Amino acid sequence: MTNNGSLVASNIYHAYDAAAGRIQALENVSFSLGNETFTCLVGPSGCGKSTLLRILAGLVQPESGSVSLNGSTLDSPRRKIGLVFQDATLMPWRTVIQNIMLPLEFTGLSRQEQRRRADSMLELLGLSEFANAYPSALSGGMAQRLAIGRALIYDPEVLLLDEPFGALDALTREYVSEELLRIWSQHKKTVLMVTHSIQEAILLSDRVLVMSPRPGRIVKDVTIDLPRPRSLDDMLGTDFVRLEAQVRAALRR
Amino acid sequence: MAVVPATRSRISQMNWFWVLRWFLAPILGMGLLALWIAVVEAEYYPRFILPHPFDIFDRMQVLYERGILERHVMVTLKEALAGLAFSIVLALPLGYIVARSKWLSALLLPYLVAIRAIPVVAIAALIVIWLGTDIKSKIFVVTFITWFPLMEATVVGVQNVDSHLRDLMRAYQANPLQIFWKLELPAAMPNLMSGLKISATLAVVGAAVGELIGASQGLAYLIVFGRGTSDAPLVFGAVGILTVLSLAFYGVVAALEHFVLAWRRA
Known part of the structure; x- marks a missing residue:
């Protein structure tokens, strides 16, 4: 398992048609995500971050350029990639445990094995007591944790998160991002997360990629060398503040 | 305070x-x-214009004891159920196609709306010429007036399926059949139930309209018969039973909805 979960984007260009005409969303985007690293992508609104994530997930084909996973070109969605969106996007007609089992229903796993994995994932998420509740009974933070668990349950090699905390209030946001770190430390994956929050990006990741306004390009690649495990208190440290200034400067350029 | x-x-x-x-x-x-x-x-008013409620009850009682009432109720019930069943079989796939295919939707929708706009009474003569006055013509009328609300509900339900859930299903590499059973059908179910409630009530109306066009049995036939013999209690009674039948159809679908959409009450 040497190169599991290495995701490479090479020279991606993408444009799409909108009401206002043709929009150049991405321009020559290239990067390589190492195995089991946590990377955040920050950039101004509308810079093509979500488009880039959909391309990386294999949901959209770029106009030119390519994405490869473990060295082979990605031209359709794969189970090796887990997805989390800004909204939890749970199925309201399924209970919590049925929601988290959903991805497993398309694998060849036996019913008992599906159930076993779902139970242990709910335990990891701290949602066991809600197993038979419907999503309408969950708070926003619980629902988003469930969505993260659902993305992890089939053990993907890459996890793509599109502003996963964007719909949460500030306190819940901090709590769920710490939870994500805890879960990630137990299920190491290659993670790429889109976020608007510079602090969140630095707190969570090994590396921060900064995008320019549209058409999106990677304008800065900042390595976050803060020791792990990290906590919210680290935000007060001088190293943290230095990195924050560095990212902010790149965004303003 | x-x-x-x-x-x-x-x-x-x-x-x-x-x-x-x-x-x-x-x-x-x-x-x-x-x-x-x-x-x-x-x-x-003279009683043959506005009958006493008890006259209506007595008239129905007599018909019931002779087994006549049950026969006519069953005929109308059968017409409404068969027509509704056809309607479901027709409208759901049609609605799904219109919702999922831009091309077919652009091609078909104007005609579907035009068909919907035809008043069924205006083509009564054609229905009798083509299908006669037996149960086929009633089933046609029921289907004709119930398919559109069902199709519309299907279109709205399927079009409103969360696009991110669709993305997820694609990422799970679900096949179209799995996407239908696990996502589209349950997601559209609240709309389908609303459409079915409208159509189920219309089904009884359709059966009555079909019988008015030309029939030898059924509740609306009793109305036509009662008109010919100035039998107001019979007409009132048949109208009352049609109303109850219509409410019962609604009630059955409402009960089905209560059961199928139990998750909404959780």
């Missing part, structure tokens, strides 16, 4: 609603019935 009076007024609102629904509404109904009886007994 403002919280307490607000809570109190909310409780009193609830009480008022309860009183209205379970006490005043039945009283209103009984009052109207009493008014009806009073008008009849005052003999403002």
Whole structure:
């Protein structure tokens, strides 16, 4: 398992048609995500971050350029990639445990094995007591944790998160991002997360990629060398503040 | 400080609603019935124009005891159910196609809407020429007036499926059949149930309209027969049973909805 979960984007260009005409969303985007690293992508609104994530997930084909996973070109969605969106996007007609089992229903796993994995994932998420509740009974933070668990349950090699905390209030946001770190430390994956929050990006990741306004390009690649495990208190440290200034400067350029 | 009076007024609102629904509404109904009886007994109108409620009841009782009523009710019931079944088989796939395919939707939708716009009574003559006056023509009329609400509900339900859930299903590499069963059908179910409630009620109306066009049995045939013999109690009775039948159809679908959409009450 040497190169599991290495995701490479090479020279991606993408444009799409909108009401206002043709929009150049991405321009020559290239990067390589190492195995089991946590990377955040920050950039101004509308810079093509979500488009880039959909391309990386294999949901959209770029106009030119390519994405490869473990060295082979990605031209359709794969189970090796887990997805989390800004909204939890749970199925309201399924209970919590049925929601988290959903991805497993398309694998060849036996019913008992599906159930076993779902139970242990709910335990990891701290949602066991809600197993038979419907999503309408969950708070926003619980629902988003469930969505993260659902993305992890089939053990993907890459996890793509599109502003996963964007719909949460500030306190819940901090709590769920710490939870994500805890879960990630137990299920190491290659993670790429889109976020608007510079602090969140630095707190969570090994590396921060900064995008320019549209058409999106990677304008800065900042390595976050803060020791792990990290906590919210680290935000007060001088190293943290230095990195924050560095990212902010790149965004303003 | 403002919280307490607000809570109190909310409780009193609830009480008022309860009183209205379970006490005043039945009283209103009984009052109207009493008014009806009073008008009849005052003999403002001859009884063959406005019959006494008890005359209607007696007339139905006689028909019931002879087994005639049951036969006509069953005929209308069968027409409505068969027509509705055809409607479901036709409208759901059609709605799905229109919702999922831009091309077919652009091609078909104008014609579907045009067909919907034809008043069924205007083509009554054609229906009789083509299908005769047996059950086929009634099933046609029922299907003709019930398919559109169902199709519309299907289109809206399938079009409103969360696009991110669709993305996820693609990422799970679900096949189209799995996407249908695990995502589209349950997601569209609230819309389908609303459409079915409308169509189920219309099904009884459709059966009656079909019988009015030309029939030898069924509840609306009793109405036509009653018109010919100036039998107002028979007409009133048949109208009453049609109404009850229509409500029963609605009730069955509402019960089905309650069961199928149990998750919405959780």
